[in-house]
């Protein structure tokens with residue numbers, strides 16, 4: 001029987017990063033993966049394919065709408081969807097191969113099959129052909145991630161009624177797309193298909209989009225998306241989809257109750273969130289306790305209720321984000337090696353990769369108000385940023401929230417092009433407990449969009465220069 005220091009079940013960004021860090025620290029490591037490819041949701045059907053399609057569709061839209069005003073004459077662009085899907089697949093393949101290479105480089109064994117925990121120190125791996133092997137290990141890390149959340153009574157066939165997975169692989173551009181859920185995934189994939197020609201309607205149960213993000217940013221984002229052609233039905237729920245006709249007919253009801261109505265669509269995308277995935281892991285028999293939302297319960301050291309069994313990533317509490325899973329993977333491996341692994345959950349950025357992007361780190365203004373924290377706000381619009389002006393990409397603004405007494409930055413929220421890159425300036429500052437003054441006194445290259453971040457920091461002290 002093979003014996004290891006660590007067996008990680010699942011090779012998403014949580015699992016494979018944990019395995020690499022453990023191997024770096026001298027452990028003998030194996031990963032178990034039930035899918036044909038490594039990399040989990042993120043690389044295969046999540047972050048990476050969605051970004052490939054967002055990139056391609058953005059350039060398609062730019063070519064059709066922005067080139068002419070910059071003096072670039074091209075014929076009207078045409079969509080070759082199979083080629084675009086091939087571009088996406090090449091990106092997936094490249095990243096998946098990269099993980100395979102990293103496993104080899106770090107001498108990590110890859111055990112293909114479904115992992116089941118038989119108790120402390122024992123994992124059974126059952127291959128697709130039914131053959132089973134049991135491996136012994138000092139430690140087990142559960143990194144089995146998450147699965148799509150489903151709506152009762154609405155069956156996902158991944159053709160006409162799709163989850164994010166089907167929405168990343170449609171074989172033609174739908175003339176109309178109904179998105180259920182105005183969260184990150186719904187708005188990103190809605191953007192892809194709108195740019196390619198679909199009429200997109202988003203139905204959201206709450207009275208706002210992007211729940212959890214700063215509400216001022218979300219409001220402005222909604223206005224921008226509406227200008228782009230999105231239609232929103234907020235405070236409404238989809239209660240059924242009639243699939244009998246050539247076009248789908250979704251039943252929409254006001255969230256607060258009231259008369260139902262029908263909305264027709266070629267494709268319905270159910271994007272109401274994700275749920276932890278623990279099927280077939282044998283957790284109950286092994287005695288691993290779950291919380292009331294089906295997530296594996298852990299302590300501050302990622303330890304479950306069973307000695308020697310740990311859990312990280314989407315399968316535990318916290319934001320379902322790849323970088324959160326990765327950081328937990330690193331911290332967990334370091335703790336297993338006797339080091340002081342740690343994740344700062346107060347500084348985990350969140351990004352919506354639309355155009356413009358939305359990015360956020362730390363507390364929102366809504367959260368600070370609710371907690372009764374005295375804060376100051378500095379805002380700076382991209383309309384006053386020179387680089388954005390010359391590029392004619394002036395949508396959005398930067399908002400920095402600082403403690404009223406100490407000036408320590410508590411949160412940063414950006415809507416605008418490249419917001420997902422700009423946000424890390426605030427993240428690094430916050431990791432070091434920096435103040436708005438620290439950021440404002442840091443020299444920023446000109447002309448960059450980052451200058452808007454500096455100006456927002458200056459605005460905290462009411463001394464922005466270009467406004």
Ligand SMILES: Cc1cc2nc3c(=O)[nH]c(=O)nc-3n(C[C@H](O)[C@H](O)[C@H](O)COP(=O)(O)OP(=O)(O)OC[C@H]3O[C@@H](n4cnc5c(N)ncnc54)[C@H](O)[C@@H]3O)c2cc1C
Nearest residue numbers: 010012014034040041042046047115145313314320321322
């Ligand atoms: C469309 C979409 C877009 C997204 N975009 C982003 C983004 O831009 N940025 C971001 O940060 N996050 C994004 N996410 C979320 C991100 O994908 C997840 O947060 C991340 O993948 C979680 O990593 P993980 O390692 O916990 O689990 P996963 O990536 O879900 O990996 C879990 C792995 O475990 C395997 N597994 C499960 N059970 C077993 C078993 N019993 N035996 C063997 N193997 C098993 C699965 O096959 C899978 O490979 C997106 C998600 C989706 C769906």
